[in-house]
Amino acid sequence: MNNGCDDARCGSGVWVADGSPYNRAFRVPGPFQSNQVGEIVAIILALQSIPPMTPLSIHSDSRYVIDGLTAHLATWEDKGWIDVSNAVFFATAAFLLRRRSAPTTFTWVKGHNGDVGNEHADRLADAGARKPHPDILDLSIDPAFRLSGAKLSTLTQALAYRGIRAARDKPLRRSTVRNIYAVRDAIHTSLGSLATIPSVWTSCRHRDIPRPIQQFLFRSLHHSYKIGAYWESIPGYEHRASCSACGAPTESMDHLLFQCPDSHQALIWHLARDLWPHGADSWPDMNIGTALACGLLSVRTPDDTQPPRPRPGPTRLLRILVAESVHLIWVLRCEATIAERTLSPAAVVTRWRRRLHDRLITDKINASRTDRRPASSGLVRSTWRGVLLREDELPPDWVTDQEVLVGIKPSNPLLTGPL
Incomplete structure (x- = not known):
């Protein structure tokens, strides 16, 4: 059970x-x-x-x-x-x-x-x-x-x-334990099941998540990035503990991903939610737990189906949207803090759309050249259903036909409201 x-x-x-x-x-x-x-x-x-x-x-x-x-x-x-x-x-x-x-x-x-x-x-x-x-x-x-x-x-x-x-396993750091339990609580709230600690770590390596994002999630769970409280105990560098965007006293991964009012995090999350085609009820409450455990997120069949079953296509799209959004927020923060390069909202929208377009093209290439099974093409088709530009005009074999150009439908960057 x-x-x-x-x-x-x-x-x-x-x-x-x-x-x-x-x-x-x-x-x-x-x-x-x-x-x-x-x-x-x-x-x-x-x-x-x-x-x-x-x-x-x-x-x-x-x-x-x-x-x-x-x-x-x-x-x-x-x-x-x-x-x-x-x-x-x-x-x-x-x-x-x-x-x-x-x-x-x-x-x-x-x-x-x-x-x-x-x-x-x-x-x-x-x-x-x-x-x-x-x-x-x-x-x-x-x-x-x-x-x-x-x-x-x-x-x-x-x-x-x-x-x-194995004989010398060290206990996890307290900050890592806090992240693990935040993830488990978020998954329990979202899916109604309590994820095991091994499954949380395994989710960082989910095949729906690209390798650079896997590494980011793994390090974030381990609380290994040098941000916030890390600098408070280093003489001469205490100022680095604060958020470079809004000036909050202590920066944290939770702050920069969801709370900072002067970064692009709110815009990116609005773009992701606006593109989501499967109804607001199936979009999870976004927090540090659901972000770091995006490999565990799942979209289930309606409640009247017993037992509820995962829907492969929407589930995969949800993981892609969350993983790409989380990583882009982090990348933009690093560019602004280290390279002192800031982007306009229009440029952020372009970067976010480019990431999703690249994932879509990679799926097409894999389905037509690498994994040519009908099941693979069907999964790609169900993943991107509802988010493609002029989708009703595409031929049935758009997944495997390299001569067919596809793109993501426009997003509404002016969307407002709670996440």
Whole structure:
């Protein structure tokens, strides 16, 4: 339930036969809540419940788990479980398998394909996820079966470095933590789901966001730009802490992206909202959280559709508009502060439109030369639907026809009102 969110609830189901005492509907405890964890835990429960001298045939619809316990297990153990997802669960399952004296076999079955055992196990897993409280899971391993460290014959410099980094993970800075929680609160308000901290970091590298903007979002989340309070503790440079545009005492990323009255941020956000063709209700409340987490933004189907589903085209356009607007505000601020170059409102409109036009042309080139799948062309078409100049006059194959010129429809730079 709520897979991929911080309020996700993971269930495991074990079915042996109707009325069997070994049947289990189990709610997985702890912070690791995913479909993969649910599948591994189901195997752990079966291995813990069935007597070790009883032959056991395990049927699962997870190739990930079966391959992990058969094809990849020796390699993972040789490298000391470094960089292995869900290592604690796989290590426990490996211990329970080695403790058994009777043979154990694995069989993959296709999920949701009418297999009786698989359907029963899925229903038990769903019942487990809906339990009000998590169950207790024993992940202890007998010391005689516990392997520590990695084999020197398999250890590389890169692997050793990652292992050292994992062992010496430092806590995040307080400013970074504040940004992370601002992002999570914004996504929760916008989408109704609580994003996980790993998903926030992953969103910075979303494929809909160009590499320079990815780097900007990542550094902004880390609070690594030298602005505002950074300069207050450096003698002789205290004046740099204030906003160069409006003179606010302490500049911050939130201030320059959304609050500064003397920068072009308000104009750029008005341009983005004015171009948005899918209704004001689907435009998110813009703040520092939604800006830094633009890779997580989503446009859903109407509320009467249960459950609401993301709309790929509008979702992609929303991420493009927000990402390009955020980065342009930052670029213009740097040009004004460092190069002392300011632009007129008309020039800002031209810069913003040029960014979107470049994204549109890049999409056309990718769809016609790089990724020629019909699905790719369809995504480009649905992304830019409603924002193209004279769209009703374009031919059906405008995405892949390089001889067809397309452009963004004019924006209204005089738009006023709250963001």
